[in-house]
Amino acid sequence: MKKRSAFVMIIPGLVILAVCLFLPLLRVLIPSLHTGEYPLSAYVSFFQDEYYRKIFVRTVKVACLTTGFCMVLGVPTAYFISRCGKKWRGILLSVSIFPMMTNSVIRSFAWINILGSNGLINRILVTAGIVEKPLKLLYTDFAIIIGSVYLFLPLMIVTVAGVMENIGDDMMEAALSLGANRIRAFMKVIFPMSLPGIIVGGILVFTGTLTAYTTPQLLGGNKNMVLSTFIYQRAMSVGDWDGAAVISLIMIVVTLAVIKGFNSLAARLDKRGGDHA
Amino acid sequence: MAYMTLKDIDVRYDKKKQVLKGLNLEVKEGELVSLLGPSGCGKTTTLRVVAGFIEPESGVFSLDGEDLTKIPVHKRNFGIVFQSYALFPHLNVYDNVAFGLKMRKLDKQQIDQKVKNILEVCGLSEFEKRFPQQMSGGQRQRVALARALVIEPKLLLLDEPLSNLDAKLRINMRMEIKRIQKKLGITTLFVTHDQEECFSISDKVAVMNQGVIEQFDTPENIYQRPETEFVARFIGFENFLTLNREGNVYKTQAGTVFTVESDRNGDSLAGTIRPEDIRIAGESEDRNVLTGTVGVRTFLGKSYQYEVLTAEGKFLVSRPAEEVYEEGSTIRLYLPESKLILVNK
Numbered sequence: 001m002k003k004r005s006a007f008v009m010i011i012p013g014l015v016i017l018a019v020c021l022f023l024p025l026l027r028v029l030i031p032s033l034h035t036g037e038y039p040l041s042a043y044v045s046f047f048q049d050e051y052y053r054k055i056f057v058r059t060v061k062v063a064c065l066t067t068g069f070c071m072v073l074g075v076p077t078a079y080f081i082s083r084c085g086k087k088w089r090g091i092l093l094s095v096s097i098f099p100m101m102t103n104s105v106i107r108s109f110a111w112i113n114i115l116g117s118n119g120l121i122n123r124i125l126v127t128a129g130i131v132e133k134p135l136k137l138l139y140t141d142f143a144i145i146i147g148s149v150y151l152f153l154p155l156m157i158v159t160v161a162g163v164m165e166n167i168g169d170d171m172m173e174a175a176l177s178l179g180a181n182r183i184r185a186f187m188k189v190i191f192p193m194s195l196p197g198i199i200v201g202g203i204l205v206f207t208g209t210l211t212a213y214t215t216p217q218l219l220g221g222n223k224n225m226v227l228s229t230f231i232y233q234r235a236m237s238v239g240d241w242d243g244a245a246v247i248s249l250i251m252i253v254v255t256l257a258v259i260k261g262f263n264s265l266a267a268r269l270d271k272r273g274g275d276h277a
Numbered sequence: 278m279a280y281m282t283l284k285d286i287d288v289r290y291d292k293k294k295q296v297l298k299g300l301n302l303e304v305k306e307g308e309l310v311s312l313l314g315p316s317g318c319g320k321t322t323t324l325r326v327v328a329g330f331i332e333p334e335s336g337v338f339s340l341d342g343e344d345l346t347k348i349p350v351h352k353r354n355f356g357i358v359f360q361s362y363a364l365f366p367h368l369n370v371y372d373n374v375a376f377g378l379k380m381r382k383l384d385k386q387q388i389d390q391k392v393k394n395i396l397e398v399c400g401l402s403e404f405e406k407r408f409p410q411q412m413s414g415g416q417r418q419r420v421a422l423a424r425a426l427v428i429e430p431k432l433l434l435l436d437e438p439l440s441n442l443d444a445k446l447r448i449n450m451r452m453e454i455k456r457i458q459k460k461l462g463i464t465t466l467f468v469t470h471d472q473e474e475c476f477s478i479s480d481k482v483a484v485m486n487q488g489v490i491e492q493f494d495t496p497e498n499i500y501q502r503p504e505t506e507f508v509a510r511f512i513g514f515e516n517f518l519t520l521n522r523e524g525n526v527y528k529t530q531a532g533t534v535f536t537v538e539s540d541r542n543g544d545s546l547a548g549t550i551r552p553e554d555i556r557i558a559g560e561s562e563d564r565n566v567l568t569g570t571v572g573v574r575t576f577l578g579k580s581y582q583y584e585v586l587t588a589e590g591k592f593l594v595s596r597p598a599e600e601v602y603e604e605g606s607t608i609r610l611y612l613p614e615s616k617l618i619l620v621n622k
């Protein structure tokens with residue numbers, strides 16, 4: 001009885017998802033499986049094309065590196081925030097999600113001003129005489145990664161800090177008392193204990209970066225396309241809807257594969273089994 | 278010769294509240310010493326100073342003649358058992374216990390031998406592969422103890438380790454701790470607020486109050502000869518009267534003359550006595566006598582306990598069940614000089 005009434009609760013959401021997401025998605029994706037001479041030929045030819053392959057690799061590379069940087073920057077920050085008093089924790093968390101309160105177009109324009117050939121960094125470097133000509137920072141993979149890290153770091157911090165808040169100070173103290181210095185204690189105790197949060201944060205950042213449109217469009221430019229900007233180009237500029245559908249399915253598969261990968265990694269590292277609190 | 282010494286330790290929180298005030302403590306090698314006191318008395322703070330989690334504002338902590346005041350926690354080589362046990366939830370029993378040895382970079386074989394050995398001593402051999410959350414409170418407690426002991430610490434620190442266990446298990450575990458401690462001959466500092474637990478396990482007890490040690494002695498001496506009113510109250514004395522010295526005798530504020538056997542000296546002391554040591558005064562006795570009105574009477578099986586209101590305040594008196602005094606009646610209490618204990622106020 002209880003289960004059935006719970007099921008009733010999800011019906012509205014399910015209907016909306018089915019009508020507005022699953023059905024249109026299937027309508028776009030299923031034909032893409034059959035275009036060309038043989039089944040999946042559209043996908044085979046996608047990966048045979050060197051230019052397409054390059055975009056695919058760049059997209060995955062940008063998403064992986066962004067996730068990596070967000071972990072390296074976000075996990076220690078989250079630990080610091082989680083060790084602060086209640087008042088400071090609230091303040092610091094609000095500050096760290098502050099960038100999310102501005103529109104992503106505006107945030108990307110800010111980076112254009114910083115990274116551009118006449119931007120802040122290049123002006124400093126040229127004035128200081130470190131380089132003769134401005135460096136090419138904007139419209140590179142590097143620019144996309146910086147913009148994406150800036151965009152998604154708050155997600156990582158908030159997720160991980162939430163998990164770390166529940167780790168008592170006694171864990172660190174116990175590790176210290178057993179002869180671990182602070183860094184080893186963090187790596188051997190705090191880090192593995194926060195893995196569930198880090199994995200969730202990683203999935204959010206990875207899928208976010210993979211599907212982001214504005215940031216790679218504005219900071220990567222037309223020469224450094226990623227899958228999301230490429231879809232737009234295929235569909236809107238070229239009118240190749242089948243091609244766009246092919247890329248869409250590839251992105252969905254990559255996303256699902258990465259989520260699966262993260263989860264099995266978590267299961268491998270966290271041997272506690274299902275009965276932990 | 279003292280093995281562990283705390284000398285003039287001052288600790289302040291937030292530059293304001295002084296938690297430890299010039300605390301001094303000397304512990305001999307192999308002794309189990311308890312820090313006993315109500316919450317907020319500074320006993321846990323003292324333990325954390327020894328552990329290295331708190332650096333004292335001033336004072337010296339030394340062990341075996343070596344000044345360790347500024348040495349960080351991870352270089353002190355002390356075993357700590359936390360109130361919460363603080364077992365690592367992502368590691369099984371074996372890996373929890375092996376953690377300290379791995380940090381010391383011992384080779385695998387040595388680690389295996391030491392871990393197996395200590396698990397055996399603590400009666401945990403069959404639980405090697407269990408995770409902490411699959412174990413009972415008592416088992417977790419033993420894992421925490423094994424993890425602290427396997428590193429062969431120079432000092433074992435126990436922070437209210439039994440407070441999360443039920444009463445029966447607590448008694449078993451404290452015998453167990455005492456057994457293992459004696460077997461390994463390890464100097465131990467034990468923090469507790471439970472008087473019975475502390476007396477049953479300790480070689481010596483430091484009773485703490487407001488950041489200082491009020492009395493440091495064997496459990497027997499503390500029980501029989503408390504030195505201060507605070508210690509006496511803390512270990513269960515409830516009857517107190519103020520005694521002011523006048524020549525060879527003491528007088529209460531109301532002027533009743535008291536003689537005492539105690540060798541304690543002072544112009545103004547507090548006298549205290551257990552309820553069962555108070556007698557009913559005979560007609561002829563006029564010293565050490567208090568007159569009072571019987572208040573609430575409580576039946577305790579073998580005896581009655583009376584609240585008697587005297588000029589010196591409320592006294593608890595225990596009398597055999599055969600003697601019954603009605604509420605409201607007046608009785609004269611005799612406080613035998615051999616049973617009256619004098620303490621500093």
